[in-house]
Amino acid sequence: MGYGPSTYGDRFADIYDEWVQSVPLDTEAAVDFLAELAGTGPALELAIGTGRVALPLAARGIAVHGIDASEAMVAQLRSKPDGEKIPVEIGDFADVAVEGRFRLVYVVFNTLFALQTQGEQVRCFENVAARLTPGGFFVVEAFIPDLSRFDRGQRVEVNRVGADDVWLGFGRHYPVEQRVEWQHVQLSSAGTRFYPVHVRYAYPSELDLMARLAGLSLRDRFDGWKREPFTGMIGASISVYERSEA
Numbered sequence: 001m002g003y004g005p006s007t008y009g010d011r012f013a014d015i016y017d018e019w020v021q022s023v024p025l026d027t028e029a030a031v032d033f034l035a036e037l038a039g040t041g042p043a044l045e046l047a048i049g050t051g052r053v054a055l056p057l058a059a060r061g062i063a064v065h066g067i068d069a070s071e072a073m074v075a076q077l078r079s080k081p082d083g084e085k086i087p088v089e090i091g092d093f094a095d096v097a098v099e100g101r102f103r104l105v106y107v108v109f110n111t112l113f114a115l116q117t118q119g120e121q122v123r124c125f126e127n128v129a130a131r132l133t134p135g136g137f138f139v140v141e142a143f144i145p146d147l148s149r150f151d152r153g154q155r156v157e158v159n160r161v162g163a164d165d166v167w168l169g170f171g172r173h174y175p176v177e178q179r180v181e182w183q184h185v186q187l188s189s190a191g192t193r194f195y196p197v198h199v200r201y202a203y204p205s206e207l208d209l210m211a212r213l214a215g216l217s218l219r220d221r222f223d224g225w226k227r228e229p230f231t232g233m234i235g236a237s238i239s240v241y242e243r244s245e246a
């Protein structure tokens with residue numbers, strides 16, 4: 001079975017909320033940041049997943065819509081309080097196949113890089129720009145590539161050792177395509193489970209070029225959701241692109 005747009009979500013859906021708790025994510029700060037840009041809305045989340053960001057943003061009174069390729073992830077969203085109230089389209093988020101226009105479109109937790117080619121990422125920027133209101137914003141949370149993590153294009157690591165299971169990570173780096181194929185492996189008494197993650201990374205300068213081609217301009221870039229000045233030293237970035245008022 002190949003790796004497609006829904007693979008990540010389908011594999012992770014039943015453990016996603018528990019798994020992300022092990023990752024240092026500042027969801028409250030992210031919601032504060034996005035709510036300020038959204039104003040009265042509406043807002044659109046690309047790869048909405050289980051609603052980690054969308055639900056608290058909607059609780060602020062902002063009309064939030066979503067797109068996700070994985071029906072399993074959206075089912076987790078639907079199972080939560082008020083999850084049924086958020087309209088979600090099932091499909092490849094690069095297409096931004098929704099009706100209407102939005103004050104804010106956002107994609108968090110490196111998920112833009114789930115699009116496997118530069119062409120798909122460019123198409124995403126173009127389709128986002130077409131869905132933004134004049135003066136609207138596209139916010140991208142993305143890691144800064146650190147190729148020193150790989151030795152001869154490979155990486156093996158131990159992520160967690162528990163009383164009942166072990167999590168390992170195996171990665172291959174393909175520098176020409178700027179792709180990484182990663183496999184999280186859980187070994188436990190219940191058996192072995194595989195959680196694949198494939199990404200096509202891009203540096204901030206490349207994201208800026210994609211935005212420019214789509215008619216967007218960089219308004220701000222920060223090291224984190226609390227608007228720390230951008231240095232690139234923490235390995236992550238929050239980029240805010242703006243559509244002109246015209």
